[in-house]
Each structure stands twice: as C-alpha cells, then as structure tokens.
Amino acid sequence: MRALMAIFTAFFAAAATVPAHAQSYPSRPVRMIIPFPAGGGTDIFARLIGRKLGEGMGQQFIADNRAGASGIIGCELAARAAPDGYTLLMATTGTHTTNPAVYAKLPYDPVRDFAPVSLVAESPFVLIVHPSLPVRSVKELIAFAKTRPGELTYGSSGVGSSSHLGFELFNTMAGIKGIHVPYKGLPAATADTIAGNLVMSWDSITASGPHIRTGRIRALGIGSAKRSALMPEIPTISESGLKGFELGSWYALFGPAATPREIVGRLHGEVVKALAAKDVRDQFATLGAEAVGSTPDELATVVKRDIAKWAKVARAAKVKAE
Numbered sequence: 001m002r003a004l005m006a007i008f009t010a011f012f013a014a015a016a017t018v019p020a021h022a023q024s025y026p027s028r029p030v031r032m033i034i035p036f037p038a039g040g041g042t043d044i045f046a047r048l049i050g051r052k053l054g055e056g057m058g059q060q061f062i063a064d065n066r067a068g069a070s071g072i073i074g075c076e077l078a079a080r081a082a083p084d085g086y087t088l089l090m091a092t093t094g095t096h097t098t099n100p101a102v103y104a105k106l107p108y109d110p111v112r113d114f115a116p117v118s119l120v121a122e123s124p125f126v127l128i129v130h131p132s133l134p135v136r137s138v139k140e141l142i143a144f145a146k147t148r149p150g151e152l153t154y155g156s157s158g159v160g161s162s163s164h165l166g167f168e169l170f171n172t173m174a175g176i177k178g179i180h181v182p183y184k185g186l187p188a189a190t191a192d193t194i195a196g197n198l199v200m201s202w203d204s205i206t207a208s209g210p211h212i213r214t215g216r217i218r219a220l221g222i223g224s225a226k227r228s229a230l231m232p233e234i235p236t237i238s239e240s241g242l243k244g245f246e247l248g249s250w251y252a253l254f255g256p257a258a259t260p261r262e263i264v265g266r267l268h269g270e271v272v273k274a275l276a277a278k279d280v281r282d283q284f285a286t287l288g289a290e291a292v293g294s295t296p297d298e299l300a301t302v303v304k305r306d307i308a309k310w311a312k313v314a315r316a317a318k319v320k321a322e
Contacts (some may be wrong), residue, residue, distance in 0.1 A: 007092035025085055025263050029060040032088045033081075035074025035095055037067040041204070041287065045251045046090035048283055052274035053267075061088075070158070070321070071095035072106060079113035081242075083256040085263035089114065093162050093249045097306035101314040102160030102321040110307065114254040114265055116299035118271040124248035125166060125202040126225035127237060128217045130193055133200070138221045138240035145176040152178040155189030155201035160321040163189075163202045164184040165310050166223070166247040173242045193217055202247070205230050206288035223247030230288060250292070252299055264296055303308050 032050050036042045043065060050061035066074035068191040075095050081087035096110040097262070108114075127138070135141045145152050156164035159182050171177055181198060183189040190208060194216045211217045214233070221237035222228055223246055237245045252269060255264060256313050272293035273279055282290045314320075 022042060023156050025266055026057055026059045028086065029062050030249050031064050031081075033074045033078045034063055034065045034088060034090050035071035035078075036065070036092075037069065038063075038065050041123065041249065041289075042090055042092055042251060043245070044287060045284070045289070048280060049090075049120055049253070049271065049274055052277065052280060053270050054272060057266075070099055070161075072099065072103075072108075073292045075110075076107040078254070079108040079256060080254050083258040083260075085255060085259055085267065087256060088117070088267070089254045090120070091252050091254050093306060096252075096303050098160060098162050098165055098310045098314075099321075100307055101165065102319055103199045103309040104320070110187060111300070112256050113176060115257055115259040116296040116303070117253040117255060117264055117267045118275075118296065119250060119252045119292045119294040119299050119302065120271065120275065121251045121284050121289040122224075122248060122292050123204055123251075123287070124222050124228065124246075125163065125167070126205050126208050126212075126222050126234065127170075127200065127220045128190065128193055128203055128208050128212070129200040129220060130196050130198065131215060131218045132196060133218070135220070136218070138235075138237055138242065141220055142174045142176055142241065143219060145174070145178065150179065152176075152199045153181050153197075154178050155181045155183055155186075155192060155198045157186045157189065158182050158184065159200050160314070160319055162247070162310075165317075165319065166202060166315050169247070169313045170237075170242065170245065172313070172316060173245055205234075206286070209288075228288070229285065250302065251289075252294075252302075256297075268296060 032046055034043050034046045047063050054061045066077055072093055078089035100110055135144050154167045186203050190203045192198040193201045194211055212219045219234045221240045222234045223237055274292045275291040281291045
C-alpha cells in the first residue's frame with residue numbers, strides 16, 4: 001500500500017508539472033539500454049515498463065541489451081548517448097551504487113552522468129540456508145555462527161556484488177564472520193546451498209520460493225522493510241534482530257545527463273502512470289518485486305544514500321572488484 005500511494009502521489013505531481021510542449025515527445029522510437037543479458041530481472045522489468053510506455057506515448061521503446069562487466073558496458077554507452085530523450089537506461093542497485101563502491105575507476109559517474117527519471121521496482125533478497133543447519137531464525141543463525149567463527153560459508157553472485165556486500169553488512173551488524181564463496185550468479189549459489197555445498201546464500205523470493213516450499217532450503221529472513229505478500233510467513237531480517245537491515249535490488253529509469261527537464265517530466269509522468277496499472281503491479285508481484293514510482297529528486301536521493309551506504313561497507317570489509 002505504501003508503494004502504491006507513492007506511485008499515485010508521484011503521478012499527480014508529474015501531471016501538474018509537465019509543460020505542454022513536452023507532449024510532442026517522443027516523435028520516433030526510443031532505445032532503452034539494458035546493461036544485463038536478456039531474461040534476467042533487469043531485462044524483464046525494462047521490457048514490461050517499456051511496453052507500457054510505448055502504449056502510453058505512441059512510440060516503440062526498443063530493448064537494447066548491452067551486457068558485460070557488471071553492467072558497466074551498458075551504463076557507459078547510455079552515459080555517452082545524446083541527451084535528447086531517445087536513449088534511456090534501466091539501471092540497478094549494482095550499476096549505480098555497489099559498482100562505485102568496489103571499482104577503483106568507472107567510465108561513468110552514477111550521479112553526474114545521468115538524469116534520474118523514476119524508481120521502477122524494488123525486489124528484496126531472502127536469506128536461505130541448507131536445512132541441515134540447526135537454526136530456524138536469524139537470531140539462532142547468529143548465535144550458531146558465533147560458536148564457529150570463520151567456518152560458515154556464504155555464497156554471492158560475485159566479489160563486490162550486492163549479495164556479497166549484503167553479507168558483509170550482515171556480518172558486521174551481527175558480529176560474526178564467515179567464508180565468502182563467489183559465484184557467477186545467485187542461481188549457482190542457490191543450487192549449491194540446496195546441494196549442501198554452501199551453508200547459506202541470498203536469492204530472490206521468486207527463485208527461492210519453490211525450494212523453500214518443498215523444504216529443500218530454509219528461509220530465515222527477508223531483506224525488505226516489511227514482509228512480502230508472496231510469503232508473509234518469512235519475517236524481515238530487521239524484525240528478527242538486526243534492526244534497520246535492508247537488502248535487495250532496485251531498478252530505475254535514467255536518461256543521460258542534460259536530458260531536458262520537460263522530457264524527464266514527461267517520461268516520469270508516464271512511468272508512474274504505468275506503475276499504477278494493476279496488470280503491471282500484478283506482473284511485478286509475481287516476480288517478487290513491488291512497483292515503486294518516485295520523483296526524479298527522490299531517485300537521486302536514493303542513489304546518493306546507497307552509494308554512501310555501500311562505500312562504507314566495502315571500505316570496512318576491504319572489498320574490491322576483481
């Protein structure tokens with residue numbers, strides 16, 4: 001409900017501020033750069049919102065997957081595009097907040113090189129463990145880990161990834177230490193957690209849900225601010241003892257820096273209108289995500305907040321991208 005109210009608030013604010021001459025935009029197809037491969041979460045959310053934008057604005061929004069280097073290739077391409085509203089970027093927590101935390105140098109600046117349009121979706125991570133582990137809650141896991149310092153393994157989607165930094169934050173807040181095992185993606189880490197080769201990992205609620213229901217893995221907590229409607233029996237990690245802990249991915253739409261304000265305003269209004277549609281909210285929910293609209297300023301605040309958050313975690317844990 002909170003996310004839905006935010007969408008409607010953003011929509012009415014946008015409707016009141018878009019100049020009339022922005023209504024002529026777009027007059028030709030718009031390219032939406034997706035800095036990850038087809039079929040992943042970023043790709044799915046981009047294509048869903050692109051389809052709705054096309055319906056609302058009378059032009060095609062063409063998905064352009066430019067995967068590679070943790071999203072860096074696609075982001076650089078978008079940052080260097082003409083700031084005319086005809087190239088957009090579906091960015092993520094990783095491309096705009098954890099990459100800056102772990103890479104010594106990036107070919108783009110996540111703040112200076114982009115014009116924020118709107119948050120699109122938020123998807124929390126679920127903390128999963130192998131069922132042989134004699135714990136059934138976050139508190140029990142922390143207590144168990146303290147009796148075995150440096151022994152428990154945890155998987156991530158790679159060094160410096162959101163899931164890796166999420167465990168570093170979890171460990172710091174809980175006062176524990178484990179063994180990091182990086183993978184090329186969360187599906188591989190989940191598979192090894194199911195097989196018993198890993199003690200614990202993160203995954204999305206959609207990907208892990210079937211395995212949780214069959215007992216192949218056990219969910220201890222979810223990294224959202226409130227419980228998920230998909231599996232409300234899973235408590236939040238914050239309510240389970242680590243107050244304030246949040247971990248997940250957000251997806252957001254940006255244009256290149258210097259994109260005209262009236263075009264940003266037009267796009268923003270159409271995005272939040274699309275996110276208020278029931279079919280979009282339902283589709284996002286089946287993917288374990290919430291449709292979340294925001295103003296451009298709110299998105300800018302989220303980016304700056306999360307850059308500072310993950311930079312602090314990376315420094316403390318001495319994490320650098322390989």
